[in-house]
Amino acid sequence: MDVPPHVVILPFPAVGHIKPMLMLAEHLSLAGLTISFVNNEQSHQLIRRRSPGINFLSIPDGLPPDHPRSGPSIVDLLISTSTACKPIFKHLIASMTHAPTCVIADGIMSFSIDVAVELGIPAIAFRTYSATSTWTYFHLQNLIQEGEIPVVAGTESEELERQVRCIPGLEKILRRRDLPSICRLDPHNQILQFFINQASKMRNASALILNTFDSLEAPFISRLHSIFPTVYAIGPLRSPAQHDSPTPLQIDKSYIQWLDSQPSRSVLYVSFGSVATLSRDELVEFWHGLVNSEIPFLWAIRPDLIDNGSGAVPDDLRSKRGRIVGWAPQEEILAHDAVGGFLTHCGWNSILESVWAGKPMICRPLVAEQQVNGRCVSEVWGLGLDMNRLSDRSVVEKVARDLMEGEKERISRSTARMAHDARDSISEGGASYENLHKLISDIKILHSK
Structure with a gap:
């Protein structure tokens, strides 16, 4: 009996990252792939019974069990996962009886891309941001070199309205006030440097997955092909199962x-x-x-x-x-x-x-x-x-x-048109539908090799 491809998926342990990567895991599982979904221990407890066809695993994130993991404390989680998880994740991968066909790694958990490369396993990055934001993050170092960082809080309004001209394709769109919040930090700040480092390491992945679609972001999906030979735009991801999103809180339906x-x-x-x-x-x-x-x-x-x-x-x-x-x-x-x-x-x-x-x-x-x-x-x-x-x-x-x-009537026309495009994209024959099936096919080809 043939052994199916085995995909290991590792999200950053926050709801906004887990949700789209878990929806992808469900689609891959339905396509007959074996899925190991790896979380920190806190997130693991929230979702481990959610999808019976998926093997849910956990690793420690390096923080004490009672340490907050949301709000401002998310910074501690970013740093901790990047420093504590690599050897644990490497041991987990190396000890699996069913060797992984590939690793799908959150773009801010790129230590797992390093692990995959070290073990000779193909790695695919999943960036849970938009294509436009992902493109912006690849230019953080350029923003520093051009003196756009730091954007100083309390800067005169005219200065905040000045257009940023050093990100190709966004010269007439982004103002200084529109740069990511980390651009308010000193260039040597640990968090800013963390995101620069994550973007750099992502380049070692063989492909990029994005939760977006062509009608919304075609220009920047295309630009990301200059960094990754293959980009799978497969959004908007929808869960194939009917259940609530992972959340640590009780749902209020009052x-x-x-x-x-x-x-x-x-x-x-x-x-x-x-x-x-x-x-x-x-x-x-x-x-x-x-x-x-x-x-x-x-x-x-x-x-x-x-x-x-x-x-x-x-x-x-x-x-x-x-x-x-x-x-x-x-x-x-x-x-x-x-x-x-x-x-x-x-x-x-x-x-x-x-x-x-x-x-x-x-x-x-x-x-x-x-x-x-x-x-x-x-x-x-x-x-x-x-x-x-x-x-x-x-x-x-x-x-x-x-x-x-x-503005209700004017904007409603645009939102109705985009909602229609989103549905078309994931319907049979749509661009995202085809990209998802190409991803599945490419993983199967990797497995056959």
Whole structure:
């Protein structure tokens, strides 16, 4: 009996990274491949019963069990995984009775690419960012050389609005304020250097997987071919199984009855993702701006959203017009007919989910590559409005009204068209459908060799 190809998949242990890589694992498993999905021990406990056809394994991430692994502490996790995991992962791979055909490694877990190269196993990088953001990260060193880094907090507005001209293809798109948040750091900062190093090591992979699609990002998918001989754009990834996304929190579905009572496309959904945090003052400004806009809103506030404090909304800021929930199933909310817009931190999964649902966005990027994503949403793809600046209540109020009333018809046409393209892309014969099947075929060819 033939032994099927064996693929080892290693995501960075955060929800936004695990989710798309797990969806890919499910597709590969359905195609008859053997999948070993490797997580840190904390994430392993959350998802190990999710997909029966996948072999879930865990390795320690180098942090104490009680150390936080979200919010600002994500920095500790980045550094710890990059320094502690390589020998453990190498031992795990070398001891497998079913030798891996290839390793699919998260682009910020590139020590696993080093391990694969050392063991003579083909490595494929999976970058969970957009193609445009991935291209930007490959030019961080160039940004330093051209004096664009650091972008100093408090810089005059005119300077922040100046266009960045040293990233090919983005000369007329990105302003200094749109550069990733790590570009506010000193060039020698450990975190900035971490991402430069990760991008450099990714080049040792034989191919690149991206959770995006041609209609959205063809120019930058094409540019990445100058770094990788093969680029598989296979998005927007959808799970072939019906289950909730991995989350450490209890799902709150108390919103359903309330949404059902609202008029079609009247509610603004608000969420800042699974990692980013707000100060208490920022939360208060958002709240007043939303209430003053007089637009019904549903806000998902996880317990650790506020820096150094509880995510609870003060009693004096509650309003009948708005509804607060805890961790909620975002795709289900965006698909609801009552939801007409999405105020988002511009994490890549959130953007793709909004694109799929055909819902326009207000972009308030906070960390990592979200600034680049937000600029593309508003200025390149025409799918929303930009709020990449200090968010006082008057700005929040104005932008909420602009999206849900003034600009609603214009932007809705663009979002409907892109939602149609997204569905076409993953349907039989679509570009992402074909790329996914090419990936599966190429892995089988590797195995036969």
